[in-house]
Amino acid sequence: MLVSALLTSVGINFGLCVLFWTLYSSLRKQPANYHVYAPRLLSDGQSQGSSTFRLERLLPTPDWVRRAWQSSEEELLSSSGLDAVVFMRIITFSLRVITLAVVIGVFILLPVNFSGDQLHDVNFANLTSSSLDIFTVSNVKDGSNRLWAHFCAVYLLTIFVCFLLYHEYKYVSSRRISYFLSSKPQPHQFTILVRSVPVSAGITNDTKKLYKRLIHLQREPTASKSQPGSFFGLFEAKDDLVDHYEKKLEDLQENVRLVQSDVSMAGEEVRAAFVSFKSRYGAAVALHIQQADNPTQMVAEQAPEPHDVYWPLFSESFMRRWISQLIVIVACILLTALFLIPVVVVQGLTNLSQLEIWLPFLKSILNVAFVSQVVTGYLPSLILQLFLMMIPPIMKFLSSVQGHISISEIIKSACNKVLWFTIWNIYFANVLSGSVFSQIFIFLEPKNVPARLAVAVPAQASFFIAYVVTSGWTSTTSELFRLIPLICSLIRKCFSGNTNNELKDPAFPYHGVLPRVLFFGLLGITYFFLAPLILPFLLVYFCLAYTIYSNQFINVYAPLYETAGKFWPIVHNSMIFSLLLMHAIAVGIFTLKKLPLASSLVFPLPVITLIFNAYCRKRFLPIFVAYSAETLIKKDREDINDATTAEFFNKLVAAYQDPALLPVQYSSDSNRERTSLLSPV
Structure with missing residues (x-):
């Protein structure tokens, strides 16, 4: 991509950002738009709009x-x-990582790259018509001692990132424990979910038979029930028989709670249950003990918050959930392969000569300088962003059919799927420069990966800069403007004349936002020493993200669930992967640049990084899986002196309301996540 095309993309996206920023700063103050730009404050009663015009x-x-x-x-x-x-x-x-990267990359490495003479055909007098390769490590002469600056930069950034990762992991872990110790007693702290419960042999069948027999006897004429009594105690009167059956049925109801009559007659049982304990420690002990000889039965897991329960797959068996997971894996692979089509199209758009071969009838239009700059600079990243908008909802749906019991687990699973989908399809597929089908097999030969990436990654620096300003700047600023809710509000006003019936406060879309933040972090780390020109654009993005999302948490988004920071291990794993990828590319770069000593000295870095990661997994990860016995016992002892504990345990009995077991008049809930677990056959 030419410098002029990149500048065109930056200019268009900068103009859109200013437009969204300005419109929001004005529209947010209009009382009629408070439900769009401050629904959180309205629902909390902290904002009351005045109709007086000013x-x-x-x-x-x-x-x-x-x-x-x-x-x-x-x-x-x-x-x-x-x-x-x-x-x-x-x-x-x-922000801290990118700030250090900007200081080293822009003020040290960028001048080193620009002053190189490896690319002799660059027109320095007219940089706008030149390629951005002159700002990359590709412009440094092979075997030059200047490459040692890049080597030192790789070591320095690795040490800094690992230091920050340790500090943040430790900080978030401590906040997670403090948050738990300061919280009021919550139902999910005392409850576990037991799934794949074996079918109780005969109980339901006996109940069905007794129920039918009782109904039959009750419907018989009264005269037929008043026959003579027993003969030597061998036969009972039917009145006594009815009483006997009623008493026996009441006893069986202690073991099996009947649902609606048509469902109970089907003989089905809910093979899952929430089991509550009188202490958090007791629940934790039961959670970590294998309940049955068959590990696929009586599978226990920590219960989510009552409002976080995802009911549709509540009672699915172990086998069905396992098969669903396999199907989802296959679906993700197929989706990843299918997405290569728009990636190849986008790569074709970045190459003007290739585009003229594909679409010769547009050659005259593409010869116009501004049109070619828009097509090669702005259009590819825009098309890719439009396709990517479909991925988070799809991954959320795939995660929902895997058998997760909570909405938060579904979102966390979707975050992982979207992140690795983005890394593969946006990073690896694009750095292979449109020839992904011919180079995809390099990953089957690990020894060739560093060299191939060393060639391909710097060549795509201009594309990723355009992608940052489109998917980063403009997309994040449009989140501030909230275009779709604003349009829906205007349409509702036109048809109904009021906005009283508004949707509930929206929940923060972690599965759409978090993978983007982590992917831009990966771009910053891997391109740090290759093409430092991308770093200022990333710095602007993270500043925008901090400002906008902080504002949205204050005014717009309400928490739908609370995982107490369980998203952080995803961040840690992503950063470790980014460092390892940077090390692999560094080995390839120094090898291609004929600096074998530097290439050899890079090898200790991934080893040290993996050792550091193993230590963090041992030291901090268990805190995000479950709380320690020390913490649980301490919290249980505090509850002994709490006067509200008895009232809490009284409410705990009804905390998890299974929609299938509610009375008939209360079971008609239109919410999909609260629909009946059982249905008539």
């Missing part, structure tokens, strides 16, 4: 920016929970 409302003001930057962690914790705090820590962590 001229200053039409003028955009940046006062919200100051409030977003000055909001403290404690304020965010009290209003949006620990998950929001951890998410903002992810952005500040990325």
